[in-house]
Amino acid sequence: MKTPENVIQLLKRKKITISLVESCTAGYASYLLTKVPGSSKVFKGGIIPYTLEVKNKFFKIPLPLLKKTQGVSSSIALVLARDILKLCKSDVGASVVGFAGPGARMGIKAGTIFIAVCSKAKARVKKIIIKGNRDMVRKRASMLLLAFVYESIKKESI
Amino acid sequence: MKTPENVIQLLKRKKITISLVESCTAGYASYLLTKVPGSSKVFKGGIIPYTLEVKNKFFKIPLPLLKKTQGVSSSIALVLARDILKLCKSDVGASVVGFAGPGARMGIKAGTIFIAVCSKAKARVKKIIIKGNRDMVRKRASMLLLAFVYESIKKESI
Numbered sequence: 001m002k003t004p005e006n007v008i009q010l011l012k013r014k015k016i017t018i019s020l021v022e023s024c025t026a027g028y029a030s031y032l033l034t035k036v037p038g039s040s041k042v043f044k045g046g047i048i049p050y051t052l053e054v055k056n057k058f059f060k061i062p063l064p065l066l067k068k069t070q071g072v073s074s075s076i077a078l079v080l081a082r083d084i085l086k087l088c089k090s091d092v093g094a095s096v097v098g099f100a101g102p103g104a105r106m107g108i109k110a111g112t113i114f115i116a117v118c119s120k121a122k123a124r125v126k127k128i129i130i131k132g133n134r135d136m137v138r139k140r141a142s143m144l145l146l147a148f149v150y151e152s153i154k155k156e157s158i
Numbered sequence: 159m160k161t162p163e164n165v166i167q168l169l170k171r172k173k174i175t176i177s178l179v180e181s182c183t184a185g186y187a188s189y190l191l192t193k194v195p196g197s198s199k200v201f202k203g204g205i206i207p208y209t210l211e212v213k214n215k216f217f218k219i220p221l222p223l224l225k226k227t228q229g230v231s232s233s234i235a236l237v238l239a240r241d242i243l244k245l246c247k248s249d250v251g252a253s254v255v256g257f258a259g260p261g262a263r264m265g266i267k268a269g270t271i272f273i274a275v276c277s278k279a280k281a282r283v284k285k286i287i288i289k290g291n292r293d294m295v296r297k298r299a300s301m302l303l304l305a306f307v308y309e310s311i312k313k314e315s316i
Contacts, residue, residue, distance in 0.1 A: 019212075020206075026185065026188045026189050026201075026203075027180065027185020027187075029185075030185035030208075031185045031296070034184040034208065034296075035292070035293060037259075037260055040208055043184075043208055044209050045184075045207045045209060045212040046208075047203070047204075047205055048185065048188050048203045048206065049203045050188075050198055053202065053246075053247070054177075054202050054203040087215070088215070089211070101195075102195055134193070134195060135193060
């Protein structure tokens with residue numbers, strides 16, 4: 001698994017900037033990235049749209065769709081990643097949405113996560129299922145988001 | 159020191175919602191608050207304006223002022239806390255800005271932090287100096303922000 005240092009180094013090497021949208025992880029991936037001194041050269045910032053109302057406010061996703069999906073879908077992850085790139089004027093935008101648990105919510109099992117990475121030209125999204133308690137799911141989702149960012153940029157598939 | 163659980167319980171008891179702006183902590187306080195299951199009932203979300211450009215974009219703070227202060231001042235902390243309350247339509251807005259280090263930046267010593275808490279009627283801001291390495295400063299600043307929120311709401315001084 002790539003470390004936050006690896007991601008920051010790769011972004012610096014490629015001279016590209018990133019911004020993040022974190023729903024279920026609520027800032028943990030951004031915290032990890034910015035543990036690296038000098039990360040402000042490539043990490044611009046992000047939004048934590050923890051409630052459906054805030055997802056609607058910043059990303060204009062219709063509330064009925066948010067209520068139906070609980071904000072947990074591949075298309076919503078893609079919209080968030082694409083829009084944060086525009087809002088923060090970064091080269092890459094990435095997002096994570098999901099349900100960390102405990103239990104299940106409207107048929108969505110705990111540990112169901114979608115991660116997305118977008119550039120101006122391309123977009124990638126991935127569904128992942130993570131086992132474990134709420135905190136384990138959120139930490140693992142954050143690490144997997146950063147790994148997905150690394151892989152997407154490295155392969156120039158983004 | 160109050161735990162994130164204490165803060166969530168107090169917000170629930172008072173039936174008030176909160177949103178956060180985290181600059182130097184980049185999401186760690188939001189991550190702590192949302193470790194508590196059911197926190198989405200009172201935590202609406204927030205913004206991580208890590209760069210000066212993103213502070214200007216979301217909070218309309220003039221870039222010359224941001225460059226002069228490096229975004230680290232009591233008045234900037236207050237603007238962020240007041241504006242996130244409006245943006246997220248929450249009852250309380252809180253913010254943290256500062257320089258976590260290492261070293262110093264334009265005369266600002268590592269560990270210089272401002273935390274602010276605003277309601278629709280009142281505002282409080284505090285300067286704190288935290289000793290320790292980058293990660294210790296950021297973790298401690300996050301805990302002190304949550305403690306300040308708790309104290310401000312508890313005393314109804316907010």
